[in-house]
Amino acid sequence: MTFDTASTSMRSKVRTPSRAIRAGRAFACFDRPFHWLALSAAMSLLGLLIAIGIALVWRSELSLRTFGLRFLVQSVWDPVRHQFSALTSLYGTIVSSVIGLALAVPLSLAIGFYLAELAPPPLASFFGTAVELLGAIPSIIYGMWGLFVLAPIMADQIQPAIQSVLGSLPLFQGPPMGIGLFTAGVILALMVIPFVSSVAREIFTMVPAVMKESGYGIGATKWEVVRGVTLRYGLSGIVGACLLGLARALGETMAVTFVIGNRHAISLSLFEPGNSISSTLANEFTEASEPLYLSSLIELGLVLFVLTLAIQTISQLWLRRVERSMGGVR
Amino acid sequence: MKCSSAKRRRLTDLAVRLFAQVASLLALGALVWILFEVLRRGGSALSLSLLTKGPTPPGVPGGGFGNAVLGSLLMTFLATVIGVPLGLLAGIYLAEYGGGSKLADLIRLGANILMGVPSIIVGVFVYAVLVVPMGHFTGYAGAISLAIIMFPVIARSSGDILALVPASLREAALALGVPRWRVTLGIVFRAAKSGLITACLLAVARISGETAPLLFTALNSPYWPTTLNGPTANLTVTIFNYAMSPYEDWKNQAWAASLLIMLGVLVLAKGTRFLLARRRD
Numbered sequence: 001m002t003f004d005t006a007s008t009s010m011r012s013k014v015r016t017p018s019r020a021i022r023a024g025r026a027f028a029c030f031d032r033p034f035h036w037l038a039l040s041a042a043m044s045l046l047g048l049l050i051a052i053g054i055a056l057v058w059r060s061e062l063s064l065r066t067f068g069l070r071f072l073v074q075s076v077w078d079p080v081r082h083q084f085s086a087l088t089s090l091y092g093t094i095v096s097s098v099i100g101l102a103l104a105v106p107l108s109l110a111i112g113f114y115l116a117e118l119a120p121p122p123l124a125s126f127f128g129t130a131v132e133l134l135g136a137i138p139s140i141i142y143g144m145w146g147l148f149v150l151a152p153i154m155a156d157q158i159q160p161a162i163q164s165v166l167g168s169l170p171l172f173q174g175p176p177m178g179i180g181l182f183t184a185g186v187i188l189a190l191m192v193i194p195f196v197s198s199v200a201r202e203i204f205t206m207v208p209a210v211m212k213e214s215g216y217g218i219g220a221t222k223w224e225v226v227r228g229v230t231l232r233y234g235l236s237g238i239v240g241a242c243l244l245g246l247a248r249a250l251g252e253t254m255a256v257t258f259v260i261g262n263r264h265a266i267s268l269s270l271f272e273p274g275n276s277i278s279s280t281l282a283n284e285f286t287e288a289s290e291p292l293y294l295s296s297l298i299e300l301g302l303v304l305f306v307l308t309l310a311i312q313t314i315s316q317l318w319l320r321r322v323e324r325s326m327g328g329v330r
Numbered sequence: 331m332k333c334s335s336a337k338r339r340r341l342t343d344l345a346v347r348l349f350a351q352v353a354s355l356l357a358l359g360a361l362v363w364i365l366f367e368v369l370r371r372g373g374s375a376l377s378l379s380l381l382t383k384g385p386t387p388p389g390v391p392g393g394g395f396g397n398a399v400l401g402s403l404l405m406t407f408l409a410t411v412i413g414v415p416l417g418l419l420a421g422i423y424l425a426e427y428g429g430g431s432k433l434a435d436l437i438r439l440g441a442n443i444l445m446g447v448p449s450i451i452v453g454v455f456v457y458a459v460l461v462v463p464m465g466h467f468t469g470y471a472g473a474i475s476l477a478i479i480m481f482p483v484i485a486r487s488s489g490d491i492l493a494l495v496p497a498s499l500r501e502a503a504l505a506l507g508v509p510r511w512r513v514t515l516g517i518v519f520r521a522a523k524s525g526l527i528t529a530c531l532l533a534v535a536r537i538s539g540e541t542a543p544l545l546f547t548a549l550n551s552p553y554w555p556t557t558l559n560g561p562t563a564n565l566t567v568t569i570f571n572y573a574m575s576p577y578e579d580w581k582n583q584a585w586a587a588s589l590l591i592m593l594g595v596l597v598l599a600k601g602t603r604f605l606l607a608r609r610r611d
Contacts, residue, residue: 027512028509031509031511034510035427038420038422041416041420042420042423042485044420045420045440048478049440052452052455055455055458056458058458059462110346110349110350110352110354111350113350114351115354127354127357127358130358131354133600134357134364136535136600137539138538138566138592140570141539141592143570143573144573145363148581190360197357221339221342221343222347223346223347224339226346247446251446251447251450251451254541254542254570281450281454282570285454285546298458301450301454304448305448308448308451309447312447313439316443317439
């Protein structure tokens with residue numbers, strides 16, 4: 001802004017500016033509106049976030065008033081008797097996401113480690129591109145693949161194999177149908193790996209070489225350096241990356257809707273079909289004719305929004321602090 | 331004793347290296363597997379008539395999803411027309427005016443969080459504020475929910491890209507008396523052109539595969555889109571409906587549509603970057 005005042009005060013003194021510059025100056029009056037335009041576009045990012053929250057509360061008012069806090073702790077979902085609550089969907093959302101993360105985090109760390117430390121540069125860029133592409137595949141394609149390709153294999157081979165070893169645990173009871181919480185978790189793992197592994201790779205490369213070299217200097221193996229130096233140095237960043245992955249898994253819709261089974265029930269077994277908040281919304285939203293039904297579905301959306309908002313905010317602030325303390329630039 | 335401990339350390343190291351390689355191969359394998367299945371099943375079902383015909387009634391063989399391709403293109407185009415200018419303006423604020431100020435920091439945080447809001451929630455939001463007051467599902471609502479998903483993505487990436495343009499360029503232009511807004515649009519934008527184009531295309535790639543925000547905004551339709559002011563056919567919701575249908579023919583069509591979407595997204599996401607990189611050489 002200081003430049004603007006300088007240029008206007010100069011204007012009277014310079015006598016013969018080139019045509020281009022004269023043309024440019026003639027529009028100097030647009031400077032302020034342009035600034036405001038950019039500012040309001042930027043502010044509308046924040047505005048949208050707030051508007052989403054308000055709209056969800058507004059449209060779920062009926063259900064909020066009818067069920068109150070009961071909505072969060074009961075597990076009935078009965079459109080015929082007008083009884084709705086969030087627990088079954090919430091349970092499926094959280095369980096499938098936790099399975100996804102439990103599978104994705106160790107694999108992602110290993111991939112990040114391979115890409116940053118082990119692979120020769122051409123291989124690292126090849127695998128890096130592959131992981132990136134895995135993240136670019138739309139969620140509906142994961143859904144198609146999960147339902148028609150992965151689910152039959154889960155039903156015929158993987159789930160019976162797990163049952164033959166761990167069949168006595170309550171987690172793996174029931175007929176191996178191929179669809180259910182476990183398969184949803186596996187698909188979510190594939191979808192989260194690109195995110196977590198790219199952050200892990202970045203964090204591995206951000207560790208100062210001197211620290212790693214001093215590890216090698218005292219005769220540590222690569223794994224020992226990773227465990228003792230790199231992981232410890234980058235731990236907080238990796239925690240942030242996992243939280244980001246969790247937020248993404250919680251809100252994932254199409255892929256989960258295809259394979260989770262869509263049944264309103266809570267069962268301990270991971271092989272049983274269930275549902276998640278997003279799959280309930282995807283399946284039932286357009287069928288909901290009753291105001292209370294629709295309002296309950298929107299309240300489910302509100303629950304998901306608040307959940308992801310909280311995790312996103314925490315992880316973003318956390319990662320910011322980590323970046324500042326590690327001096328990295330992103 | 332000492333010897334065996336050294337051996338154990340070496341073995342552990344080897345095991346971890348092996349695990350890292352296996353994990354990377356696993357990710358690569360999953361990618362190849364998914365691409366292969368979509369290519370195989372979609373490729374055998376895809377034909378020109380699928381793209382030129384509209385759907386037939388359930389159970390009647392033949393027909394296609396040409397109407398859905400057109401509807402998706404229209405909505406993606408409209409979303410781009412809305413989302414790109416808004417996103418670029420917000421990016422301009424972040425890079426040119428906000429800088430490192432507290433407000434700009436808050437807006438960056440908000441944009442990151444908005445990017446993390448599940449796309450189905452954006453669909454519910456647009457349903458609540460547009461579809462309910464209008465009284466019916468419309469393609470406009472679909473395009474707007476796609477634009478909302480694009481907006482923070484472009485704002486953040488263009489903000490980062492514009493910030494990379496050296497300050498000396500701006501200062502040189504300002505010293506000549508060029509107004510600030512022309513410096514931004516005429517000089518900073520020109521310097522960052524290829525990066526901005528890539529950012530926009532990546533955002534388009536991202537929304538062209540989105541399904542969830544269209545489910546209760548644009549819905550779907552068996553007819554050719556003559557106007558966006560009504561339920562509008564689109565590829566992704568068609569895939570969802572056809573995949574869940576009991577008809578073998580429709581399932582095959584869902585695979586063909588998946589192939590189309592996947593090719594579109596991957597070409598947009600990767601091809602442009604490749605093209606731009608080659609032009610620069």
